Amino acid sequence: MTKQQLSIPITAETPSLAKKLGKDSIIVTTKKPMEKDYRKGKKALYVEEKKGTSFDTCATIGSEYVCCNVKVLKSVTNCPFDCSYCFLQNYLTNGTMSAVGNTQSLIEEVKQRLEEQPWRFFRIGTWELGDSLALEKDINQASELIMAFKNLPNAVLELKTKSDCVDTILDLDHGNKTVVSWSINPAKIIDEQEHKTASLQKRLAAMKKVEAAGYPIGLHFDPMIYYPEWEADYHELIDQIFDTISPKSLAWVSVGSLRFNPEMKQKIALNFPKSYIHSQEMILGPDGKIRYVKPLRLNMYKSFMKKLNSFLDSQTVLYFCMERFDVWEKILGYSPRSIGHLDYIFADKMRLKYPEMVETMGSLEMYETHQDT
């Protein structure tokens, strides 16, 4: 593949990412090299052709824990950031950081998928294996997707990030068909665990810009991390966010506690010797993930949700990511009856809040019947 064949302009003259990575390292290639070390893989960005299927369902889908059934578009792999809890350190067989260069092929795949279920409202994120915006200055991929999604029926693009790389998307005509969302934590956690990401202040500043540009905003308080001062810090975080943006700008808010595969514990200890997150009171759940013991989770959620709920309007979708039905019940007083039901709730609420997002509304029965697709 040559640069000309790519739909994105990458030139040797503007490798801002390369500068950030400390390498002269944006490489256009038909085949990225194998790099087993996920950290070494972050030092260069390979831009390659889309291979196989990129459209998928979020990998965390399970039966005992409620999944929101969001769809993902695997458009980037690996990430310039270095979060201690990141599952990629134990997931990627090839750690070489890469982005799909021919964005149009991604769009074609999305179109094809939407046509198969025209009744369905699709939320589609590009954050499954990386950050949706961290590389944007160099690859321009999100911008192309934003423009394409504007004209796609019944679908919304979610760009989830821990960066402040929003300047290049501010002037785009998004048509309320893209939600820009942040994975966010108190400053202490960002400083200690989310290495190389934008600081809380920078994320908040970026949030303000995105709000001014009219984008619906998503917030993901996930993973919530337990430490002695968690309660005061998470409460302060909520205040800081709503001192910056209006709750009315929110499309959805998710909350979830730290969880990881058992093998991750040793990885975290090895890769982040100063981290304490893997040694808290956690158990292995029936879904094979290690997470805080339920009484501790309930305690955290109860306090946090009480504060959060005081800001949110009824049209904003507030949901737990991968939590048990009984936890929903105990904290929110209700739970979706199925994964399909939660997916339906999203469609219903977004239809009311952003009518341009949802043109055709399928029935709850359809969502439940097809929840595994």
Added chain:
Amino acid sequence: MEFKIIKLQKEDLYSNTSSFICKPIHMLNHIKMNQTPPDTKFEHTDIDVIWVYKTENGYQTLTNPFRNNSDINKLDKQLLSIDTETEQLSCIELSGYSFLDCLKFQLQNYSHDLTAVEKIYYISWVFEDFVNNERLSKESLFKEIYPLLNLQAFNHRPEKLQKLTRLSDELLSYCHSKKFSLKQIQLISQIDKKIMDYVLSINTKTPVSASIFIQWVQTINDCLIQYSWTMEKFISHMETEGFDTVQPTSAPETKKDTGFTLDIALFKNELKKLRYKTLYDYNKVIEEKVDDLNLPNDTNIKWDERCETPGFSLTFNVKSKTDLNNCLTSLKDPACQKKLISLLEAI
């Protein structure tokens, strides 16, 4: 033939101590350390490489090869002499063979007998005597030696393996005796030495299995991180809870014979209580609620002690009509029903 773990302390050979040598050859040999050190009786002058081996009870043991006579230091001469005194030593001259050839030959014959600890010592020795002296390239080490020891996984991270060689002799001896895998040794190598020493001190009083050893060092390590404690603080806590018997320095030897097994059981429980304090307290509350139900004997209530899955299972062991009536009467009692609902809500 006896096998022992050997520590590399060349001077020890001359000081009549009970230390050992780490060279793999001598790990496989039982060397009598109190033999009179011979001086310089070994006098080959015309060889390039020497290979020394002996056979005993079906085992072959080999010394390391030397490039020429001048490379034979005092230690090596002594060892060879010791071996010579056993009168089972043969020497062959292998002119023209490289160190790499000799190492490979040695490993092809013996690597399958080596424990993980012996492999660690072996690599340490090769690094020290060959790689560091530029007698063997790192590339050859990784490409030709590591595969023979099944150490390919360390090719890109030799420092990880070297880190293991810095573990204490006491710990490595323990790992050797319990036949720890490399993965297990790697796992514990990340843990503070003070924790190891503490658990090893328990082990000297009451030997624990490898799995318990690993479980304890990991749990203590987690507790220190969880509570931001120092090891001293942890020991102090355990002492407060009545576990001075396992304190490394003050543990009276007599405890070993009097009820120490019980102490270990309590120790395990205390560790669990400390590590999972929320769960421990939570389960205590549930147990109290279950006791308060006053259900007939042969009634069993089980719940998920991890507190993750809600609900409980209630089973009655019914052998007669009387048993059945007792159960039904209990369940019909409004007070019991109220308590069961309360229990269900709590779990």
